[in-house]
Amino acid sequence: MDVFVGFFCALLGLMLGSFSNVVIYRVPRGESVVAPPSACPACGARVRARHNVPVVGWLWLRGRCADCGAPISARYPVNEAVMAIAFGVVGAAVGLAWVLPLLLVLAFFSIVLSSIDFETRRLPDRIVAPFALLVVAGICGFAISEGEVWVVWRAAIGAAALGLFYFVAFLAYPRGMGLGDVKLAPVLGATLGSLGWAQLAVGGFAAFVWGSVIGIGVMILQRRRRGVSIPFGPWMLLGAWTGVVIGPLVANWYLEVVGLT
Known part of the structure; x- marks a missing residue:
């Protein structure tokens, strides 16, 4: 580990975390993230x-506005x-590797998009679009640094693959998936694909595992058999991180189980 x-x-x-709070609060409300300066909403x-x-x-400030004393969310x-x-x-x-910027971009937008989706059940285009552009830039930089054009193709x-899968799923069952999920899917597919086939396969599959586990948990807590609605974006992002962290390990284990290695 590189301490x-x-x-x-x-x-x-820490610095981007402060900016992320501005994005999380203002973008769903259609406000600019640049101006005006931060102010107490009360x-x-x-x-x-x-x-x-x-x-x-x-x-x-002990969680309160310096002027009016209104509470400031611990969020x-x-x-x-x-x-x-x-x-x-x-x-x-990761250390000083060329893949570091790509993973930091994924980390930033994972937190921002998950926070917004939990609160509003939306994945705004104003956030997904720059996420996509930064992912493309990160992948190209990664490919150039490694001298592997195949990274871009992958x-x-x-x-x-992931974009088409989510689009078909949306057409088949539009109540279970939003267009925001469909737009996010190719961004995550490109990120995972650039890292490897194992990351892509495990990351794509893990999203539905996490979503199913959470959905079942919510149904148990609410004592309901159906009709439970949960945002899926956070579980897509958690699934992507699952693929990043343990994708190769899970893929190797699966291949050993089925006798292909």
Whole structure:
């Protein structure tokens, strides 16, 4: 593990975590993420720079607005801390490799899109589109650095395969899947495909495993047999990370079980 890379990535994640809160709050409301400056939603007072320090600012204010005393959701420091931890873990695990920017992009948008989907049941195009562009840039940089054009082809195949699968699933059962999921699928397919076939296969399949497990859990908690609705985007993203982390291990295990290795 590269502790120094992990440390600097954690600092980057902490700063981007603060920006992610702006994105999560404003984009679903159709507001700009650039202007106006951050302000208290209760009284409209601008947040002072010293109070806008990730995590520390919220703790200093004890979770309340400095002007009107209105409570500030704990979601803000939690998102910042989670982003810092995610970036730190990825940086420490990968080190200074060309795949690092791609995985950091995946980490950032995983947290942002999951937060929005849980809250609004939407995956906004204004977020999925830049996610796609950054993934393409990351894949091209990765391919050029490694001198392997096949990485780009594998990513294209992954995007087409996962995108087509979700599109067919949407046509077959539109109540069970949204268009946002369909648009997110090729982005995740390209990301996983660029990393390897095992990551693509396991990551694509794991999304439905996670979704099924969570759906069954919600039905048990609500004591219902049907009619349970859950956002699927977070489980697509969790499935993608499952493929990234243990995809090759699961694929090798499966091949041994069926006797192909």
